[in-house]
Every structure is written in C-alpha cells, then in structure tokens.
Amino acid sequence: MKFIHTSDWHLGKLFYGEYLTDEQAWILRNQFLPLADSEKPDVILLAGDVYDRSIPPEEAVALFNEMIEEIVEKRHIPFIVISGNHDSAERISFASTVLERSGLYMCGDLTRLSPIFLSDAWGKVAFVPLPYAEPGTVRTALSVDVHSHEEAEKALSSHLLKCVPEGMRKIAMAHEFVAGGKESDSERPLSVGGTDQIHGSVFDGYHYTALGHLHGAQKAGGSDLIRYSGSLLKYSFSEATHKKGVIIGEIDGEGRVRTEFHPLVPRKDARIIEGTFDELMAKDDPAPNDFLMAELMDDKPVIDVMARLRKKYPNMMTIHANRQLSEDTGSRHFDFNKRIDPLDMFRIFYKEMQDKEFTDEEEEYMQKVWNDVRKEDL
Numbered sequence: 001m002k003f004i005h006t007s008d009w010h011l012g013k014l015f016y017g018e019y020l021t022d023e024q025a026w027i028l029r030n031q032f033l034p035l036a037d038s039e040k041p042d043v044i045l046l047a048g049d050v051y052d053r054s055i056p057p058e059e060a061v062a063l064f065n066e067m068i069e070e071i072v073e074k075r076h077i078p079f080i081v082i083s084g085n086h087d088s089a090e091r092i093s094f095a096s097t098v099l100e101r102s103g104l105y106m107c108g109d110l111t112r113l114s115p116i117f118l119s120d121a122w123g124k125v126a127f128v129p130l131p132y133a134e135p136g137t138v139r140t141a142l143s144v145d146v147h148s149h150e151e152a153e154k155a156l157s158s159h160l161l162k163c164v165p166e167g168m169r170k171i172a173m174a175h176e177f178v179a180g181g182k183e184s185d186s187e188r189p190l191s192v193g194g195t196d197q198i199h200g201s202v203f204d205g206y207h208y209t210a211l212g213h214l215h216g217a218q219k220a221g222g223s224d225l226i227r228y229s230g231s232l233l234k235y236s237f238s239e240a241t242h243k244k245g246v247i248i249g250e251i252d253g254e255g256r257v258r259t260e261f262h263p264l265v266p267r268k269d270a271r272i273i274e275g276t277f278d279e280l281m282a283k284d285d286p287a288p289n290d291f292l293m294a295e296l297m298d299d300k301p302v303i304d305v306m307a308r309l310r311k312k313y314p315n316m317m318t319i320h321a322n323r324q325l326s327e328d329t330g331s332r333h334f335d336f337n338k339r340i341d342p343l344d345m346f347r348i349f350y351k352e353m354q355d356k357e358f359t360d361e362e363e364e365y366m367q368k369v370w371n372d373v374r375k376e377d378l
C-alpha cells in the first residue's frame with residue numbers, strides 16, 4: 001500500500017502581515033495534486049496543522065474544501081487528517097462520522113476516534129490517528145490519570161490499539177514534538193512550562209509513524225520509520241535553507257516500509273540575501289519576487305531603506321541591520337536628569353548616527369534653524 005505523508009499546511013498563514021493563501025493554493029494545485037496523479041497513492045495522510053489557527057480565514061477554508069474535492073471526490077483517494085496544535089480539534093472533526101463514508105477521515109475530537117482500516121492485496125492496514133491533545137483533554141476523554149504529553153500520547157495510542165487485531169500492519173499519525181527533533185521559528189510550543197517532548201519509543205510497535213509539528217523534514221527518535229514530512233512552505237526565515245516536500249511511503253505485506261522524500265518547489269521561495277544597500281540594489285538576483293529578508297551590511301544608516309529595496313524586491317518582508325550604532329552597541333549618552341540644550345542633543349544624535357562632529361557649515365546652519373524655531377515659539 002502506497003501513501004503520501006504530508007503535514008503542517010497552515011492554510012491561511014500570515015507571514016509578516018501577508019496572507020500566504022495564494023502561495024499555498026499554487027503549490028497544492030501545481031505540485032501536490034500532480035504528484036498525487038503520478039504516484040497514485042492508496043491514501044494521503046495529513047499529520048496536523050491543517051490551518052494556521054483555530055478559526056481560519058474563509059479563503060483558507062475554501063482552499064481546504066477544494067483539496068478535499070480534488071483528493072477524495074475526483075481522485076477517490078482516501079484522505080486521513082488529524083488536528084494539530086494550531087487547529088481546533090472540534091472544528092476539524094465537524095461532520096466526521098458522515099464524511100468518513102466518502103473516504104474523508106477528519107480526526108480531532110478524542111471521543112469519536114477509532115482506527116481506520118484500509119485494504120491492499122495482503123489484507124488490512126490499520127491507520128491510528130493521534131490528533132494533538134493536551135494531557136488534560138486526554139485525561140477527561142479517556143478517564144485516565146495522565147499528566148505529561150508522553151503519558152497522554154501513550155494512553156491514547158494504547159486505547160486505539162485495543163481495536164487493532166494482533167499482527168495487523170499499523171501506521172500511526174501524530175502531532176507531537178519527539179525528543180531530539182530540530183525546531184524552527186514558525187512552530188508554536190506545545191506547552192508553556194513542563195516538557196512538551198515525548199520519547200520516540202511511544203511509537204514502538206508501529207510499522208511507520210507519520211508525524212507533524214516540526215516544520216523541517218527529518219526522522220525522529222533515531223528511527224527511519226518515525227518521520228516528520230515538514231511543512232508545506234517555509235513559514236519563517238529560520239527555514240530558509242530547508243527543502244520542503246512530502247514523504248512517499250510504501251508498506252509491503254510483511255509490514256516493511258520504504259520511504260522517499262519528494263521535494264515540492266514553491267512559486268516564491270523564502271530567502272535571506274546579504275550585502276550593503278548598494279550591493280543589493282546592483283545585484284543580479286534571479287528571483288526578485290521571492291519572499292526576502294535582507295541582512296544589511298552597511299555601517300551607516302540608509303534613509304527609507306525598506307521602500308527603496310521594495311522597488312527592486314517587492315516581497316522584501318524584513319530587514320536585519322548588522323550596523324552597530326556605536327562601539328557600546330547602541331546605548332545612548334543622554335542624561336535625562338540634566339537639562340541639555342536641544343542643539344547639543346542634536347549634536348549627540350548626529351555623532352551617534354554619522355560618527356563625526358558637525359562641520360562649521362553644518363554648525364552654522366543648525367544654529368540658524370534652531371534660532372528660527374525658537375523665534376516662532378515666542
């Protein structure tokens with residue numbers, strides 16, 4: 001049985017104030033669906049964070065609806081979705097008992113969970129959905145005494161495995177932070193205080209575990225068979241060097257799983273470019289429409305730098321200036337308790353910014369400006 005494992009779509013994500021929905025639609029329509037057409041998987045697994053927030057924008061809901069129609073209705077591929085920490089479990093599992101008759105399995109609410117059985121030439125494979133849940137939620141739903149994420153995940157897994165016959169091939173889907181994993185800036189921590197990490201051994205016994213949560217594609221718990229597919233797009237500049245994509249896996253009759261990472265190439269990449277303002281403006285950039293962060297190397301301030309960079313790079317999202325304001329890294333020399341002549345204050349500011357004193361000509365000019373301003377005040 002062949003599967004595509006994907007996760008962390010974060011539909012409706014805001015990236016430096018811009019909705020990424022158009023880019024998400026582009027990559028899903030032009031990269032993801034064609035891949036489903038060529039690979040013809042028997043099932044698609046989406047391991048949480050369908051949306052970026054619990055109440056997603058309408059465009060994000062419309063895009064997910066389109067994907068459901070493309071996958072389940074047009075291509076007749078069963079689609080199993082679990083909720084992640086960014087999703088609302090309750091909203092994700094809306095109408096789930098009705099939808100599963102069509103091959104769409106929306107798993108969020110713990111009280112309605114059960115394994116999903118799909119068949120191939122060798123018999124059945126059990127897919128065990130473990131949506132993201134706080135330990136307290138698991139405690140209430142299953143009436144078990146669990147306090148950590150690890151205890152909760154174990155309890156949920158063994159609760160569902162009661163319905164899976166001994167010896168059957170089984171694949172888990174989970175949205176967790178498996179210890180040892182590499183984080184990036186676009187993941188929201190699963191818990192504040194306490195530990196949100198679980199040990200990979202929680203998934204012992206599964207033939208494969210399709211993970212979501214960490215946005216970089218990686219294996220987890222030291223096992224080739226516990227994997228993060230990574231997010232659909234780069235959702236922070238800390239992911240600038242990531243390769244995004246999906247995992248194509250195949251489980252044979254013995255339960256052996258073979259996996260392969262398949263990259264998905266976005267229409268606009270997210271990159272960091274480095275140089276002085278003049279260098280960046282002169283640079284022959286192959287894709288100036290990409291989402292960019294500039295590491296600005298100028299040692300002097302550049303006036304109106306964002307607007308000027310955006311003329312060449314319309315999707316310049318943020319600028320990081322490497323400039324140091326003075327040797328003692330930006331501290332000011334004003335003593336606010338002391339009455340300082342405003343002109344002196346400007347002299348200090350000028351020195352901080354330009355690292356030099358007024359010229360005689362500038363001194364004279366500023367004296368005149370200041371005197372004029374005072375005259376107007378009187």
Ligand SMILES: [Mn+2]
Binds near residue numbers: 008084186213214
């Ligand atoms: Mn995520």
